Structure formats: C-alpha cells, structure tokens
Amino acid sequence: MCLAVPGKVMSIDESNPDLKMARVNFSGVIKEVSIQWLPEVRVGNYVLTHVGMALNIVDEKDALETLELLKELGELDAELGKDAW
C-alpha cells in the first residue's frame, strides 16, 4: 500500500499554482504526477512517487555513496566503523 517508485521528471507544468504537475518516466511508462510538495524539483530529477504524488526528490549522491560503500564492504570485510555508512 505504501509502495512508492522512483521516476525521472521529463517536463513540468506549473500553470495551476495549486496543483503543479509533471510528466514522469517510470522505466518507459509515462505518468502525470503532482509535484505540488516539491517546489525545488527540476527536469531530470528522479522523484519518489506514491498514488500520483511525488513525495521527495531521490538524493542521487546519497544513493551512489551507499552503493559504493556496500561494494567496498565485501572488499574491506572487517573493521568497517559503524559511522562509515
């Protein structure tokens, strides 16, 4: 029920200031999504979307750093401090 999926913002329509919309691409499926709660969103951002509302912009830097650290986890094995990730 709380399923939310990331998609890429293709275009933004702010003609209705009370219900700003975007066209968002979810792996080839394009959907109209409201971006009313994300005033800072830009074309090219990935947005986490739930029942037609974009809830947050995906922090790409955080995602990539997490993936990198988890890859290194296999190489470093032990002694990875708890604050490292």
Place this chain on the structure above:
Amino acid sequence: MKFVDEFRDIELVRNLSAKIHEITTKEWTIMEICGGQTHCIMRYNLEEFLPEKIRLVHGPGCPVCVTPLEIIDKAVRIAQREDVIFTSFGDMLRVPGSEKDLMSVKAGGGDVRILYSPLDAIKIAEDNPDKKVVFFAIGFETTAPANAMAVKEASRRGLKNFSILSSHVLVPPAMEVILSSEQNRIEGFLAAGHVCTVMGYEEYIPIAGKYRIPIVVTGFEPVDILKGICHVVMQLEEGRYEVENAYGRVVSREGNLAARKLLKDVYDVTDMKWRGIGNIPLSGFRLASKYGEFNAEQIFDVGDIVQQESPLCIAGEVLQGLKKPGDCSAFGRECKPEHPLGAPMVSSEGACSAYYRFKKTEGMET
C-alpha cells in the same frame, strides 16, 4: 528501474549478509513495521541471508489489513447506492466485510471503480455532476497527504458531489501499543521508509529513548532491508538505542514539510479502531470539521453500522507480531487468498498473503 535495480544486487546482499553474520553474537528479535517490507522479505527469501540468531517478526503496517470491519461495511452500503460512484485503491475491493466485499457490490452492478490516485476521483466527480463520487481514503501517513490533496482540490474547485470515506492510521502509536504489551518480544524496529519520507523521523526519537529500542528507518528493496537490519543489530550488540536513517536517498529528518502542513490543515488526530487490534488512542486522522461537507460518513446514513470482529481469525495477534501466519489453524486451509477469512490474507502486503505466496507451510493445502 534506476534506484531500484541497484538495490536488488545479489553481490551487495551477500556483503551485507556477511557483515550481519560477523557482528551477531546474541539472539535478537526485530520487527519490520511495513507490509511492503514483509512482502520483500518473503519474496526474496531474505531470512536465508540472516544468522539463525536473528528472528524477524512482521508488523501492523498494512493499512488494508487494519481498516476496521465497520468501515468496510459502510463502504459496501454506500457503494450499493444507485446515485453513487464508489472509487477506491484496488486492494480494498476484496477485503471481507461482515456480509460482502466491494468486489461483489461491483459484480452485482454497483459502480465501483479502481483508481491509481485519489486525484483521479476529482476528475470523475467533474465528469459526472449527477452522481455522488466517493473515494475510499485509507492509508498510513504515506497515503494520507495524497487523500488530503483530493479534498483540498475538491474544495478549491467548489465540487459539491465529492466526498471521502476516511480511515487513516498512524505508525508511532501502534509501535507504542506493541512495546507496552507484557507479551512484547520486539528488541529493534525497521521503521517504515515511505511513512518517514512524508513525516521524517523526529517523532521516533522519544519512542527509542522511552523503550530503549533501536529504530532504523529502512527502505523496501533487499539491500535496503538488510542494511536496516545490519544497523539495528549493530546497535543491539553495542547496547545503543537510537533512531538511525538507513534510507537516506529519500528520507530526511524533517520529512516533506509541505505534505505535513497539508495533513495539519485537512485532518485532526483522533482515536482509531484498528482491525484485529482494537482502539488505539490518537492513532488516526479524521477530516477536520471545516471539511465536513466532504465527509462521506456525514453525507450518507451509515452511523448505525457498528461491527465486532470475528473471533475465528488470529489477524490481531499476527499484526502485533505475537503469532506468525502458520500458527493459525485456518491458514492455507479454510483461509486462502481466493477466500480470505481475514484482511492479512487479502492484501499482497498482508503477512498471511505473503507467507501463502512465498513461503509454503507444512500441511498447507495448495
């Protein structure tokens, strides 16, 4: 799908599995709050990647499962009216009411429609001015703002033929019910990541302190779930009990402030009845009185419907993590997804349904 596939990488799952094995010295019981997490754990068989000392228990975070029977009965009565177009998320159609479900209302000729977004109901209301359009607004904090947005938009457009049948529940009070039970065995929580995308995680800090329990904000892919478990186990092994965020790519400390502001405007916090659990003080949202004209319970005559739960189904204990689906004598026998006795067998995120689909239990009829 970008930001999904990478978090299903088997190499990263193995790395995390090795790390969790390395740090685990004692037995720990951890609850994942959200049904979406339960579904992922079962689908990817993630328990196979954990040490035997780690026991996962499935939480109450399935809104379809905890929506009270009497709300289902109210939905059924409203949906049967000839002047109504009843709209809902698809999950709710097969949840059994005391006599029938919404699917059978639809099969009997009722105008019941499945929507992707509550905003779609606004368009249906505009296109059908001679009908009363009702949206079945259920959900946790993740979904409540989208439902509120539909009310706000209906108000802005001056729609007179739109209303919601509202049943919204909140995660933190349910966690406190579980933690304050004498039977509680939960020693760490995976908090529901998408609830926290909206709400942030500050409200969990007092709970972690009061009950001395680690709470880790966790996502929904296999790598996310194992990362959350790893953080919880680290805290438990080190004797810490803090709130940590293991889902930083979409969760911030304060959440989505615009969505939270909308929640405050459209709803009041209220006591709520949870199916299978009972009444929990201040555990839900109801429409604020200034939006009363959009409250389906006020528009339609359903105040007389009061229902008690069937004693046959152990859903309440399953939802609180006190029993597992396989502990139920009806599981996989009288109770299957095709003819569910209780809501956790209906929703794909319900623990019973997830067990049925992915984890066959001995003796189960298939």
